[in-house]
Amino acid sequence: MLNTLRKIVQEVNSAKDLKTALGIIVLRVKEAMGSQVCSVYLLDPETNRFVLMATEGLNKRSIGKVSMAPNEGLVGLVGTREEPLNLENAADHPRYRYFAETGEEKFASFLGAPIIHHRRVVGVLVIQQKERRQFDEGEEAFLVTMSAQLAGVIAHAEATGSIRGLGRQGKGIQEARFVGVPGSPGAAVGRAVVMLPPADLEVVPDKTVDDIDAELKLFQNALEGVREDMRKLSAKLATQLRPEERALFDVYLMMLEDAALGGEVIEVIKTGQWAQGALRQVVGEHVNRFELMDDDYLRERASDVKDLGRRLLAYLQEARAQSLVYADNTILVSEELTPAMLGEVPEGKLVGLVSVLGSGNSHVAILARAMGIPTVMGLVDLPYSKVDGIEMIVDGYKGEVFTNPSEVLRKQYSEVVEEERQLAQGLDALRELPCVTPDGHRMPLWVNTGLLADVARAQQRGAEGVGLYRTEVPFMIQQRFPSEKEQLAIYREQLASFHPLPVTMRTLDIGGDKALSYFPIKEENPFLGWRGIRVTLDHPEIFLVQTRAMLKASEGLNNLRILLPMISGIHELEEALHLIHRAWGEVRDEGTDVPMPPVGVMVEIPAAVYQTKELARQVDFLSVGSNDLTQYLLAVDRNNPRVADLYDYLHPAVLQALNTVVRDAHGEGKPVSICGEMAGDPAAAILLMAMGFDSLSMNATNLPKVKWMLRQVNMSKAKELLVEALSHDNPQVIHSSLQLALKNLGLARMIGPGANKTL
Ligand code: PEP
Ligand code: MG
Numbered sequence: 001m002l003n004t005l006r007k008i009v010q011e012v013n014s015a016k017d018l019k020t021a022l023g024i025i026v027l028r029v030k031e032a033m034g035s036q037v038c039s040v041y042l043l044d045p046e047t048n049r050f051v052l053m054a055t056e057g058l059n060k061r062s063i064g065k066v067s068m069a070p071n072e073g074l075v076g077l078v079g080t081r082e083e084p085l086n087l088e089n090a091a092d093h094p095r096y097r098y099f100a101e102t103g104e105e106k107f108a109s110f111l112g113a114p115i116i117h118h119r120r121v122v123g124v125l126v127i128q129q130k131e132r133r134q135f136d137e138g139e140e141a142f143l144v145t146m147s148a149q150l151a152g153v154i155a156h157a158e159a160t161g162s163i164r165g166l167g168r169q170g171k172g173i174q175e176a177r178f179v180g181v182p183g184s185p186g187a188a189v190g191r192a193v194v195m196l197p198p199a200d201l202e203v204v205p206d207k208t209v210d211d212i213d214a215e216l217k218l219f220q221n222a223l224e225g226v227r228e229d230m231r232k233l234s235a236k237l238a239t240q241l242r243p244e245e246r247a248l249f250d251v252y253l254m255m256l257e258d259a260a261l262g263g264e265v266i267e268v269i270k271t272g273q274w275a276q277g278a279l280r281q282v283v284g285e286h287v288n289r290f291e292l293m294d295d296d297y298l299r300e301r302a303s304d305v306k307d308l309g310r311r312l313l314a315y316l317q318e319a320r321a322q323s324l325v326y327a328d329n330t331i332l333v334s335e336e337l338t339p340a341m342l343g344e345v346p347e348g349k350l351v352g353l354v355s356v357l358g359s360g361n362s363h364v365a366i367l368a369r370a371m372g373i374p375t376v377m378g379l380v381d382l383p384y385s386k387v388d389g390i391e392m393i394v395d396g397y398k399g400e401v402f403t404n405p406s407e408v409l410r411k412q413y414s415e416v417v418e419e420e421r422q423l424a425q426g427l428d429a430l431r432e433l434p435c436v437t438p439d440g441h442r443m444p445l446w447v448n449t450g451l452l453a454d455v456a457r458a459q460q461r462g463a464e465g466v467g468l469y470r471t472e473v474p475f476m477i478q479q480r481f482p483s484e485k486e487q488l489a490i491y492r493e494q495l496a497s498f499h500p501l502p503v504t505m506r507t508l509d510i511g512g513d514k515a516l517s518y519f520p521i522k523e524e525n526p527f528l529g530w531r532g533i534r535v536t537l538d539h540p541e542i543f544l545v546q547t548r549a550m551l552k553a554s555e556g557l558n559n560l561r562i563l564l565p566m567i568s569g570i571h572e573l574e575e576a577l578h579l580i581h582r583a584w585g586e587v588r589d590e591g592t593d594v595p596m597p598p599v600g601v602m603v604e605i606p607a608a609v610y611q612t613k614e615l616a617r618q619v620d621f622l623s624v625g626s627n628d629l630t631q632y633l634l635a636v637d638r639n640n641p642r643v644a645d646l647y648d649y650l651h652p653a654v655l656q657a658l659n660t661v662v663r664d665a666h667g668e669g670k671p672v673s674i675c676g677e678m679a680g681d682p683a684a685a686i687l688l689m690a691m692g693f694d695s696l697s698m699n700a701t702n703l704p705k706v707k708w709m710l711r712q713v714n715m716s717k718a719k720e721l722l723v724e725a726l727s728h729d730n731p732q733v734i735h736s737s738l739q740l741a742l743k744n745l746g747l748a749r750m751i752g753p754g755a756n757k758t759l
Contacts, residue, residue, distance in 0.1 A: 001142060004032050007292055009149050014288045018157040022054035029127065029146060030056045033139060037107055037128035041068075041075050042154070043121060050075050050124060057128065058102040066099045073097035078112035078124045084144055085112045088134045104128065111135040113143045117151040118381075122158075125150070152381075160383040175406045178382045180354075181644040182399040183365035183375030184701075187416040188352030189405075190329030194388040195341050196317075201309045203335055204280040205385040208272045219265060219275040222315035223256055229311065252308055261286065261308070276316050283309035326350075331392045333384050337364045342371070352376075352394035354401055356384050359644045362513060366677070370454050372701040376401050378641025427704035431462040435707045441715035443689050445707055446504075446697035448675055450474075455497045457700040462707070466503040467623065467697020468563065468675035469494055471546065472510050480518050481542065487549035499557045504600065504623070504675075504697075505550050507543060507576075508536050509565040513639050527637065532566025537575050547583040552592050560597040563623055568605045570614055577618065604628035604676075609657045612664035622665045623697070626676025630654050649678040650738075651731045655687065659726065662692045673697055682709035683738055689715065690722035712747055 008028045015021035022040050030038035037057030041050040049067040052058070070076045077095045078085045090096050090110035098105055107128035115123040125147045127135075135143075159176055194205045209215050234249035256262045261282060268278035283305055290302035326345050331352040334341060342350070342364070353368050353375040360377055368375040374396035382401065393402040393413045402409060435443045447463040449455060450473030458466070474490050475482065482490070495503050511521050511531030523529040536543040547562065554560035564576050577599065584596055601608070601615050604625030608615060616622060626649050631638040633654055636647045648654070658674070665672035671694040678684045680698030685706045688696055698706060721741055728734045742748065 001138075005142075005145060005149065008032065008146070009153065010288065010291065012150065012153050014284060015157065018154070018161045019054075021153060021157045025125075025150060026054045026056040029125070029143075033127055033142065035127040035129050037104070037126070039126045039128075040115075040123055040154075041079075041126070042115075042123035042158075043070075043079065050079055052102070053123070055102075057107075058104055062099065062101040066102055068097065073099075074110055074112060075124045075126065078114050078126075079121050082114050082116060082121060084114070084140055085110065086135050086140055087111075089132045090128075106130055108132040109135065111140060111143055113140075113147040115147045115151045115154060117155040122151060122154060155381055156383055159381055160386050173404050175409065176403045178379050178401045178403070180376045180379035180382075180399045180401065181360050181641055182396055183353065183355070183358075183360050183362075183377040184368035184371075184373055184396050186352075186372065186374030186394075186396045186420060187413050188329070188331060188374045188394040188396075189410060189413050189417060190331040190351045190392060190394075191327045192333045192354070192387045192390055192392045192403075193324065193326055193330050193345075194384060195324075195332055195334045195337075195344070201280050201283060201306070201313050203385050204276045204313070205388040206277045207274040207388055209274045210272075212270060212272060215269050215275045215278075216266060218316060219269060219278075219312075222275070222312045223262055225315040226308070226311045227253060227256055252304070255305070255308060261305070276313060279309060279312055279316065331394055333382075333387055333392075335384060342367065342373075352392070352396070354379060354382070354384070354392070354394060356380060356382055357639075357641070359639050359641050359647070360399075360677075362639045366448075366699070367451070369677070369680070369699040369701055370448070370451065370457070372457075378644055380641055424704075427708060428460075430704050430707050430711075431460070433462075433707070433711070435464075435710050437689075437710055437713060437715045437718070439714040439716060441689070443710050444695040445703055446673070446675075446695050447700045447703060448697055449494065449700075452493070454700060455494065458703075459497070461700045461703045463498075463501070463700065463703060465501045465695070465697075466494070466498055467673050467695060469503055469505045470509065471506055472508055472514050472516075475508060475510070475516055476514065478518075481516075481545075484545045484549045484552075487546060488553045491550050491553035495554055495557045495559055499559050502559050502561055504561040504563050506563040506565050506602070507533070507546055511535055527631065533564055533572050533576060534566065537572060537579075540579055543576070543579050544583050544586075547580050548587050551584055551587045551594050551597070554597065555592050555594050558595060558597075561600060561621070562597055563600045563602060565602045565625070566605060566628070567601050567603075567615065568607045569611065570618070573601055573615060573618055602675075603661050603672075604632070606632055606657070609661055612661050613668055616665045616668035616670040619670065621670055622661070622672040624658060624661055624672065624674040624676065624693075626654070626658070626674055626678040629657065629676065630678075633657060648731050649676070649681075650684065650687075650725070650734045652726070652729055652734065655726060655734070658688070659691050666692060671695075680706060682706050683742060685710060686713050686718045687722050687725055687738075690718035709747065713745065717745070 012021050012024050015024055025040055026038040039055035039058055040053050042053045044051050049069050051067040052063055055063060068076050070080045074085060074090060074093060074095055087093055087110045089108045107130055109129045109132055112124050112126045114121050115125055125143060127143065196203050230249050230252050254260060264282045265278045268281055269275055286305045287302045326349045328349055329351045330345055330349045331354060332341065332345055332350060333354045336357040337353060337355040350373060353373055355377045356379050358364060358377045362377060365375055365377050374394045376394055376396060376399050379401055387403060390403055391405060393405050435445045444464045446465040446467035447458040448468040449458060449466050450470040491505065509532045510516055511529060512527045521530055550560055550562060562580060567573050580599060598620035600621035600623055601619045602623050602625045603609060603612060627638060630647060630649045634646060634651055636643045638647060662672055673695040674688055674693050675697035679688060679696040680702035682705050685696055689710060721738065724737055725734050
């Protein structure tokens with residue numbers, strides 16, 4: 001059964017459009033279940049009716065014509081109850097409604113299962129049989145499993161249809177809305193440019209071209225290149241392989257012939273598809289055919305075709321490498337955006353970012369916030385390979401993307417973009433003003449940095465210090481560990497640019513989702529694995545080089561503070577302190593005259609919350625990493641879009657933990673700051689100020705917004721809001737009561753467009 005299921009899903013997945021996908025579903029499910037009818041009804045969101053979209057067994061002429069409201073018929077009942085319905089004789093059921101045009105009167109038994117995607121009913125899958133009989137448990141379970149697996153495929157095919165005009169019958173290209181999670185606030189209207197990781201055939205987008213001859217030529221050159229490589233490879237292995245083994249290369253060469261794969265790709269290019277897209281399509285069809293075969297040997301051949309496809313693609317991409325065209329308002333789209341990709345778009349052309357994978361807490365989103373680029377992450381339903389060149393709207397506040405927007409929507413969003421520009425100008429004027437509440441509470445606002453670009457931005461925005469310098473960022477853009485001297489130069493630049501303001505340098509925090517290409521860490525559960533201080537304590541040579549570089553870099557400036565990430569207990573802190581003292585002794589022995597800098601500990605693991613007092617006694621300051629603390633307290637992966645709606649730093653458990661940390665740190669007479677993304681949320685910042693945090697550290701983009709907000713709210717009012725927030729047990733209630741209170745204070749400006757996701 002499992003095998004049948006897998007095969008059907010695979011076949012449906014490779015269908016070129018929704019109609020074909022549904023056709024395959026009804027045919028294969030009917031076969032697999034030995035029923036006489038299988039039909040799919042999809043809910044049309046515009047009319048709110050379940051429409052018969054495909055059938056095997058009923059009259060095909062009724063496809064697209066027969067439909068029913070949710071309160072009509074058995075299909076409507078399955079859809080509204082969101083449960084399967086298994087009837088021996090459908091006609092006996094009070095909700096039975098008979099549609100003459102389908103010819104279904106012949107069929108007595110009925111089994112229907114809802115098709116649900118992300119909690120939303122998208123349709124109903126039905127099988128019917130002539131004889132009266134109750135479908136057995138196994139059949140019911142199969143249909144339910146089938147429909148659960150198909151829900152995503154159908155949603156995907158529907159979305160593709162709306163984008164490329166291959167959707168429901170008779171409907172062309174339409175505006176479509178995709179929901180992800182907010183990555184970086186702001187709105188953008190622009191054109192999508194799909195960026196691919198090198199030579200990944202599966203993600204090549206469709207693209208129509210005018211100059212077909214040029215594409216054909218590109219493809220011929222690629223063919224020639226691969227042929228030549230194969231011949232060379234075969235010759236090179238002549239001494240190691242027997243002639244029959246080398247025959248594999250002949251098979252490859254044959255596959256490239258005009259009469260085989262090569263010829264098929266050429267035919268597709270002639271229809272106007274670009275060479276890379278044609279290659280993906282043809283290779284995909286061949287691979288699917290092979291993978292569906294029962295014979296192990298033939299199934300294995302799929303990987304040969306894939307390999308050949310990748311080789312051809314590498315040639316095609318090489319030829320194209322220089323020719324990616326970025327419009328003035330580029331919205332960069334990728335399956336998984338990487339920091340390196342951001343750097344590829346020429347300055348001033350990038351207006352928005354869209355990533356299928358990742359969430360608002362991924363590091364690329366953190367960079368986007370630092371750069372002030374509206375971003376939506378986790379758009380798992382976006383058929384991203386189909387969107388190249390189309391118009392798109394990115395709503396980084398709500399975490400939504402619209403493709404092919406209507407005139408009305410485009411106008412609406414263009415106005416938001418313009419409003420934002422004006423708002424930003426207004427906020428610039430705040431730069432020289434202190435962050436002080438109307439009743440006189442002074443709240444220092446610091447910045448988080450990593451890239452060099454952050455330095456200038458932070459200074460423009462009036463930062464009062466660096467609360468978190470993520471040293472892994474310069475490590476991530478290198479090809480090997482930077483030497484002590486190289487690190488010294490990088491750190492010196494940070495310290496000197498902000499001098500005399502303090503700069504808090506965090507020791508290397510790799511692992512989790514922060515990988516160094518030259519130090520790969522492969523783990524089943526990386527966020528609970530070898531991360532942060534655990535790595536550097538196991539590699540004292542890395543830790544010592546880094547802290548020595550920091551200390552030397554601070555000579556004569558003395559504005560360095562050292563921060564330790566991912567501390568889960570006193571033993572780790574003691575070991576790290578011991579190493580820092582050792583490094584300090586060494587650099588002083590070498591003649592560098594530096595005082596011992598303040599050392600702090602990050603509170604980002606629940607264990608540290610409960611040991612705040614003990615940790616505080618041994619350090620000079622504490623800094624809460626609310627990104628990880630929220631992740632670990634709520635057991636919600638900060639990068640997983642499926643659970644992104646559960647990730648909430650206004651959850652009562654998080655608020656209580658933060659309150660405890662401040663109380664306990666102050667109890668030991670130690671200052672405590674917060675440097676997670678929460679601090680950059682203007683509404684959340686009010687609560688943090690009320691808790692008593694000594695400074696808030698955030699991305700430079702949000703700093704003026706937070707300053708604007710705190711300059712309007714009295715500390716006494718902030719305290720009232722905190723008492724109220726802490727009294728609620730439900731995160732939603734906390735969000736809405738905070739929102740209401742700010743609206744009543746006339747502060748809606750910063751919680752409409754321009755604010756973070758909190759409200
Ligand atoms: C945090 O966890 O809140 C934090 C500031 O560190 P990072 O986001 O770099 O893990
Ligand atoms: Mg962290």
